[in-house]
Amino acid sequence: MITIEDKIESFKKIINEDIKSSYDVEIQKIKQETEDIIRTYKAKKYEDIERIKRDYALKLETKTDRIHSKTQKEGQNIILAANKQIYDDFFKALKEELKSEYLGKEGETYLKRTLEVAKKDVKSDDTIYVFEKSYERDMPIIQDILGGVDIQKSDNIRIGGFEVENKERTYRLNYSVDFLLDNKYKDILTKLKQELDVRA
Structure with a gap:
């Protein structure tokens, strides 16, 4: 390889x-x-x-x-x-x-831990948006931790995780893996560049 x-x-x-x-x-x-x-x-x-x-x-x-x-x-x-x-x-x-x-066990663990952290900020009339491919797996976990919140599939989430939107749609809390990766993109890119420069 x-x-x-x-x-x-x-x-x-x-x-x-x-x-x-x-x-x-x-x-x-x-x-x-x-x-x-x-x-x-x-x-x-x-x-x-x-x-x-x-x-x-x-x-x-x-x-x-x-x-x-x-x-x-x-x-x-x-x-x-x-x-x-x-x-x-x-x-x-x-x-x-x-x-x-x-989509594996790590995602289920991430979802449970993150929901426990986010639970204090979520209201019963908020909407939870999840990754389309993990919707069936994530829905019962979310309902178990947050109760009867509205759960929808999201086209914005392409890796995993979830977003919380209030009823008035004035804010969104983003707990998606996509968002975390975007926030760390520059750090990862810098480290990758340094690694490639060291090996060059």
Whole structure:
């Protein structure tokens, strides 16, 4: 199985080989052009030849810097795109794993514990919104802990957990796993980036 580290190492090798190859070809091309021009003017005076060499050396240096900057920027863009893909794949897999765990015993435990914490804030006329795929499992647990509250399926919840909305619909308390993950997204992303940087 290919790990994230393997993917990163592969991307680095490809990018470095690409940049080096492109850079060498361009430099060789520029050197060849310079040598051809110098040969053409060899019959002229020594001062003219020296001036031309200096002019083209400066042009070569300038063009080399531009090519190097361009290839470096292209390489950085490739690395950024690869990192973004890794992050996207990681979060997609994380959401699937959390959803799978929520639909199992861990989700039932999370629901019971969270309902016990939220119980003091829930009124009998509030509406509880739950994850559509766990509705049948969650409904009796909610009724057992909170009594006869209204329980509805929610399209907003895609991983698990629940939301509480008051009768007037003026506020919603969010206890969904989706909400927790969104709140921790930046922290997780920072830690993942640090981990990838350490392994790079």
